[in-house]
Amino acid sequence: MNEWFDKIPVEEMIEWRRHIHQNPELSFKEYNTAAYVKEKLRSFGQIEIAEPTETSVLGILKGDFGGKTILLRADMDALPMQEESGLPYQSVVANAAHTCGHDTHTAMLLAAAKVLSGMKHQLHGTVKFIFQHAEEVNPGGAKSIVDSGLIDDVDAVIGLHIISNLDAGSINVHTEGPATTAADGFFLNIQGKGSHGSMPQKGIDPIIVGVQMINEFQTVISRYATPGEMAVLTVGEFKAGEAPNIISDKAYMSASVRTVNEETRQRIAQRIKDIVDKTCQIYGASYDLDYQFSYPSVINDKNLSELVMKSAKEVLGAEMVREVPIISASEDFAYYRQIAPISFVQLGGGTAADGCGFANHHPKFMIKEDSLISGVKTEVQSVLNFLK
Ligand SMILES: [Zn+2]
Ligand SMILES: [Zn+2]
Secondary structure, X not given: OOHHHHHOOHHHHHHHHHHHHHOOOEXXXXXXXXXXXXXXXXXXXXXXXXXXXOOOEEEEEEOOEEEEEEEEEEEOOEEOOOOOOOOOOOOOOOOOEOOOOHHHHHHHXXXXXXXXXXXXXXXXXXEEEEEEOOOOOOOOOHHHHHHOOOOOOOOEEEEEEEEOOEOOOOEEEOOOEEOEOEEEEEEEEEEOEOEEOOOHHHOEOHHHHHHHHHHHHHHHHHHHOOOOOOEEEEEEEEEEOOOOOEEOOEEEEEEEEEEOOHHHHHHHHHHHHHHHHHHHHHHOOEEEEEEEOOOOOOEEOHHHHXXXXXXXXXXXXXXXXXXXXXXXXXXXXXXXXXXXXXEEEEEEOEOXXXXXXXXXXXXXXXXXXXXXXXXXXXXXXXXXXXXX
């Protein structure tokens, strides 16, 4: 057992977590949470505080000896939904709930900051702690943190995400390459020309235009994505028409597009735009296409991810640490790669057997609080190994 295990403020951490859980704030509105985090960081001593944006907090801990700089990241925002966990510390805010576990990320990072601030005199290098706002809403908070210039000196970034349905306290790492997908999408209005159902020659049927496009979209993945590389295009919504004898004047569709490779992502977007444009041209329809690029894919650095895995094994035992495949979720943590190698790691929050069988973003999402101790141990040990 490492001597610093005793220094993990377990009870306080649970108290912080429950406080944040009960008082969730939505993306870009994390004012009270940020103030709470600042107050705690100040109470630890040793940590300088900066404010990259209105609702984010950066803690800076300079070790007594020179060395590299590492950034640990937690996000702090809640989701616009009603919590149904039934927990005694359930959200007291209408239509806001910590159903993605960002409350636990914040509490774990505070605990890691407290432990590490007690080691200032042994540290070779600097540890930065970013309490990030707005992960859940495009364009996300990570980009503005990167653009703030306050983390330009960072040599590595580690982020932990708690996930239910994974063994409580386990550390799950995809060590190399894309760990999440880029989740883009589009919203398309097709303007045709209405007519009587018996007189198609006088109209422009937007249903036909839409159907042709949807058929053509089926070639996008098979012909324009690289074989073996994950890519998905789903038209999830297609609406048009009112009655059997009326040619509708408009149609609407929306779709999601997931990719893992930036070049493929751009190629597919262009192909979709071309199909929409040319198909409308053929039929004489017009259109309004809103193509939305969301977060890019999180690309894990191999060396850094291996360091996190090794660190987790040292503090949790090898049986608690696993290599996992890519997950088809998306995360704005991806943007930190613009400044340094990154590693995004999943912390098991407990399974159905622990009463934690509901997925992240479900109104009954729950995690086993013991898992947080594994998260803090992994964060601290990874920092110590990185700065060694
Ligand atoms: Zn989420
Ligand atoms: Zn999340």
